[in-house]
Amino acid sequence: MNPRIYLLAIAAFVAGVDENLVGGILPLLAHELDVSLSAVGQLTTVFSLTFALCAALLLVMTARVERRTLLFAALMIFAVGNLGSGLAVNYWMLLVFRVISAASCALVVVLASITAAMLASTEQRGRAIGIVFMGISSSLVLGIPVGIALGETFHWRMPFLLLALLALAIGLLLRGVLPRFPRRSPITLADYCSQLRNPTIMLGQLVTVLLLAGHFVLFAYLAPYTQQTLGISGVPLSYLYCFFGLASICGGYCGGWLSDRVGSKCALLVVPALFTLVMATLPFGRNSLITFLPLYALWMGLSWTISPAVQNYLLQAAPAAGEANLGINTSAMHLGVALGAAIGGIVIAEGNLLLTPLVGALVSALALVAACLCLFLAREPMELSTPRGNL
Template sequence: MNARIWLLALATFVTGMAENITVGILPTLAQGLNVPLGIAGQLTTAFSLGFAIAAPFCSLLTRRFPLRTLLCMALALFALFNLIAALAPGYTVLLAARIGMAATSALTCLICTLMATRMVAPALRGRAIGVIFMGISGSLVLGVPLGMLLNDALGWRGVFLGLVLLATAVLFTAWHALPQLQGGERITPASYLNHLRDRRLVSAQLISVLMIAGHFTVFAYLAPYAQHVARIPEQWLPLIFAAFGIAGVAGGYLGGWLADRLGARRAIMITPLLYLATLLGVAWGGAAAWLFLPLMMAWGCISWMISPVIQSYLATRGPDSVQAGMSLNLSAMHVGVAVGTGIGGWVIGHGALSSTPWAGALLTLMAVGLAVYCTGGSRPHSLIPEPQSEA
């Protein structure tokens, strides 16, 4: 794989870390900002919502600027928002900076995905997208422990200063190492409408929502699940999260490899089925400590295979609206995070921790049904009626 693809993955890793990096330092943030813990927790919610809202609009910029220039602009703004966060006098300024980080992170992820697909041969496109999603999945999983380490060494403001330095280093490397590619299709509101006219493309987007939601019904509560259901000792939790992170990063690449080897249509059918099997395995066997780690690693790996598979499907079935589809898919992922976290919390409040994998499996079963629909037919099916011409 072209080394420059890994540089693009590093850019998504650095900007993506900002999303969950506050999760492990919430007590310190709450104390430093003099706000309740629940209010401090909304810093993560604001990022996820900001990302989901900004992603569809990011495509509008890809026609105006060369992609390398736009990527460096996004990294520069990301660094600036983190500097504002590090110097924030209070909660309101930090919250606004988090929304800015989310928008620039969404732009970075979209540009890196587009550049990756342009820098390799068509036969390697799925694997290139998979490498990008290794960066995205790695950031979501590893952002928490890295934030805790920086917080212990430098305090919560040092966490954001660390992101400033990382983003600046990637910016200068990208400017010198990446080609100056031009934006592709012209993005207009019609681009999104064309994408939404195809029922199978919309179904693929919903697969992302459902599978990511199924993932976060368990992952958002993984620490208490491991302790109270699988009876994992607390001192083993860092190992559990490290193993889960490794599995998730590997899954990003494997999803792209599967799409290249079998084709996107087959991969979009196989991946939800495999994921359903692993979630049912966690539900049935996760209470046994000796089974929990291998089951969890398989679950973590396959859960992150779906994103490059979906992106590859969107690129092959909807080439005329691929940028619009990719940006909408980034939004779909973050909608899935919010939906899954909410459903998991509801299940715990009305049932038990042990029921969360069953809830995730139910969401995944719905994704399997949509995958069956996506694999059928070859003609687009309109969700929005085409205008009728007058005789």
């Protein structure tokens, strides 16, 4: 595997940490900026919405810019956004710089995936994207703990300032080691619209939306769920999230590996099928820690296999529109997160917290239906690819 892909994964990791760290310093921000916890919590909402809206939009606006140069510029703007966040003197200044950080973060993540795919051979493309998603998923392990550790030890500004410094260093390093990529035909809004009108491509995108929505029906409320079922809360709960985060890191790589080994079409079908099956069995493991840990770790790992599998499928299904579809897919991931959290909220509002795994499984079953329809409309035989040797 091209070693520069691992550096792209680090860039994705830094971007992912920025998205998650505010959750760990909510009380500190509320106290220092003299605003409510609810208001500070909206920083995360604004970040996610900006991310979803900008992932595809910014690719259109920067279509004529050479990709190495664009990635460097995105990381520099990301550094400025976090520097401004770390120096913010009030809530509104912090909100503005969080929007800047989110927009540049979206561009960094999608460009990391695109660049990794361009650097890898066709046979290793799925694994290359999976490595980038290992960086993103590992940020879930460290995002909140890093925010807590640095915020409590030094100041709430420290995590933002550290991310600005890391983005600057990684940007300079990537500018030095990445090749200049040949210019391609610019991506226009019409290109995006044509992909959105393609039923096969849209069904592939829908697999991402529905599977992640099913996952977040439970994951968004995993803390109260584990507290009610196993009585786990406080510090032990943070350890549990770290354990699940490690499973997510493995899942990101396994999704890319599976896509390379069995073919992108087969992986598009296998991943939602396995995920739905495992999520439907989650209620059977909630009464004992011995069964809870392995079963729920498997569920977490499978949730991160879908993005590399879908993105590899999209690249192979429409090579000429690869950047457009990866941009749309990045937005689709955040749409799935928001949809799943909203469905889970409705379930909990009805007093049915313990039903969230089953409701999530029903939603992810729709992802399996979308995958089946996608492959049916493609009208191409789905065959296992020939094994390509050991990793």
